[in-house]
Amino acid sequence: MAVELLKVDYRTALSSKPNISTSSNIYMTGDGHLFCENLCVKEIQYELAMKTDYASPFYLYSRAQIVDNVQQYKRSLEKNDVPHLLGYTVSANYNLEILRILQKLGCSAVVASINEIKIAMMAGFNPNMMVYNGNGKQLNELEFAVKCGVMINVDSLFDLEHIRKVCRMLHKKANVLMRLHPEIDSDSSQDITETKFGLHHKEFDKALQIVKEEELVDLIGLHCHLETTLDDVQLFKESLDTMLFWVDKVREMGFDIRYLNMGEGIGLNYKRHIPQSDEILPETKDFISSIAEGIKSKNICLILEPGISIVGNTGILVTKVVGVKTNENKNFIVIDGSMAEVIRPSLYGAYHHIQLIEPTMCKKEGCVFDIVGPIGESSDFLAEDYYMPYPHEGCGLAIRDVGAYCGSMSSNYSLRQRPAEVLVEGSRWRIIRHAEVFDDIVKPFIGLPSLGVYKDYIDTTEVHLGTLHPWLTWMH
Numbered sequence: 001m002a003v004e005l006l007k008v009d010y011r012t013a014l015s016s017k018p019n020i021s022t023s024s025n026i027y028m029t030g031d032g033h034l035f036c037e038n039l040c041v042k043e044i045q046y047e048l049a050m051k052t053d054y055a056s057p058f059y060l061y062s063r064a065q066i067v068d069n070v071q072q073y074k075r076s077l078e079k080n081d082v083p084h085l086l087g088y089t090v091s092a093n094y095n096l097e098i099l100r101i102l103q104k105l106g107c108s109a110v111v112a113s114i115n116e117i118k119i120a121m122m123a124g125f126n127p128n129m130m131v132y133n134g135n136g137k138q139l140n141e142l143e144f145a146v147k148c149g150v151m152i153n154v155d156s157l158f159d160l161e162h163i164r165k166v167c168r169m170l171h172k173k174a175n176v177l178m179r180l181h182p183e184i185d186s187d188s189s190q191d192i193t194e195t196k197f198g199l200h201h202k203e204f205d206k207a208l209q210i211v212k213e214e215e216l217v218d219l220i221g222l223h224c225h226l227e228t229t230l231d232d233v234q235l236f237k238e239s240l241d242t243m244l245f246w247v248d249k250v251r252e253m254g255f256d257i258r259y260l261n262m263g264e265g266i267g268l269n270y271k272r273h274i275p276q277s278d279e280i281l282p283e284t285k286d287f288i289s290s291i292a293e294g295i296k297s298k299n300i301c302l303i304l305e306p307g308i309s310i311v312g313n314t315g316i317l318v319t320k321v322v323g324v325k326t327n328e329n330k331n332f333i334v335i336d337g338s339m340a341e342v343i344r345p346s347l348y349g350a351y352h353h354i355q356l357i358e359p360t361m362c363k364k365e366g367c368v369f370d371i372v373g374p375i376g377e378s379s380d381f382l383a384e385d386y387y388m389p390y391p392h393e394g395c396g397l398a399i400r401d402v403g404a405y406c407g408s409m410s411s412n413y414s415l416r417q418r419p420a421e422v423l424v425e426g427s428r429w430r431i432i433r434h435a436e437v438f439d440d441i442v443k444p445f446i447g448l449p450s451l452g453v454y455k456d457y458i459d460t461t462e463v464h465l466g467t468l469h470p471w472l473t474w475m476h
Contacts (some may be wrong), residue, residue, distance in 0.1 A: 025062040032359035034398055037064050038427040041357045042396050054401045054435045056317040057337040059407050059421040065314040070105045072284040080292035083301040087131055090116045090309030092404040095421055097432035099123035110441045114141040135197050144168045146174045153223050154178045160207055167216035178223035180270050190260035204328055221259030233282045233290045247298055268312040270401050273353040308404040315403030317341055331369045338373025339380045340416045342399055342406045346379040354383050357396035364390040377415045
């Protein structure tokens with residue numbers, strides 16, 4: 001299926017005020033330089049190149065923006081006196097330093113694999129306050145989760161049976177929630193009859209009966225997730241009303257339901273930099289206010305699972321222009337960033353705002369470009385039909401809003417090395433994840449019996465042209 005991307009005029013986007021109600025810690029100055037907090041992004045790019053062998057592209061995050069995003073949730077929840085767990089979705093961005101920041105800000109963790117449980121624990125999150133989601137949890141993962149005391153979301157009848165099996169093997173009780181279909185559909189949400197997640201109401205009654213007869217499984221909450229970030233507070237409120245109905249029904253059966261998990265909640269307006277865009281998402285305070293009375297009326301603790309709205313707008317991918325080319329019908333800006341670092345546009349047509357981080361030195365008039373990466377795939381694009389100033393070779397370019405589901409979804413496709421990750425804190429920056437090197441990529445192959453074994457493996461930086469690579473020499 002062809003991917004349709006929004007056509008954007010960079011001239012209008014630069015000259016008009018962004019469609020956002022809060023200030024950003026990543027901003028363009030009047031002289032055409034992009035800043036992250038107090039630092040010029042171009043200077044960070046230059047300094048990183050001086051300090052490392054592999055400097056571009058790289059992810060750049062604003063600590064202040066992370067704090068601002070969490071505080072918006074916290075202030076709204078506390079102002080409305082809503083009992084809550086603000087559970088950050090680790091899948092959005094699992095950088096260990098970012099996780100530590102979020103843990104210190106009072107977030108809990110929402111996880112979807114055994115390794116996400118482990119890295120969340122490394123970051124200091126309390127496992128008893130974690131929620132473990134997923135529709136295909138393996139027995140070894142469930143065993144680890146039960147041992148650690150993680151709350152487990154029941155996604156199906158077989159999932160429940162697997163949890164029971166593990167609990168009996170360990171002679172240990174598990175706290176569980178049950179994920180239900182909300183029976184609410186919208187243009188922005190996947191058809192509930194086609195989703196792979198959650199229990200249909202016909203299976204829900206059977207699951208309740210099984211839990212009622214199982215001493216080692218304690219049902220403590222219900223979970224609803226619309227599988228999308230919301231642009232309509234009313235839709236979320238309707239979903240909440242449905243779930244509160246089920247809370248009453250399940251409590252009447254004798255279960256002590258203490259938690260109601262309402263999923264991601266609001267998302268991020270990726271098109272907020274486009275003046276002609278009519279996409280407006282509700283603010284956090286309006287979203288929380290719309291559901292506060294319903295939650296408090298049931299004396300229940302609200303769990304939210306924000307990911308995109310916590311880290312999405314905190315990061316950019318800083319790249320540089322490799323060159324500009326033209327064929328008969330298209331103009332292309334080729335950059336050193338690619339779908340391997342930001343896969344969302346090519347994967348499902350997602351929009352990311354793109355801008356130069358410095359004034360162009362090229363005298364040519366700007367025009368409409370496709371912005372593409374160097375990978376040998378026609379799907380390796382970051383934007384199509386996008387008006388940009390005509391950049392000079394080596395010009396810095398930023399892809400905005402890559403804080404969520406970009407670094408965590410990056411790959412080694414075409415044997416690309418995952419980039420460094422850098423955190424800005426006011427007037428200083430530091431590396432919070434080293435760029436991968438070739439050794440990191442080939443390490444899983446070393447020492448395996450095959451045609452032979454690799455001999456005298458060394459860092460390739462020591463190999464000069466015309467020299468036989470020792471790690472390509474086979475022992476027969």
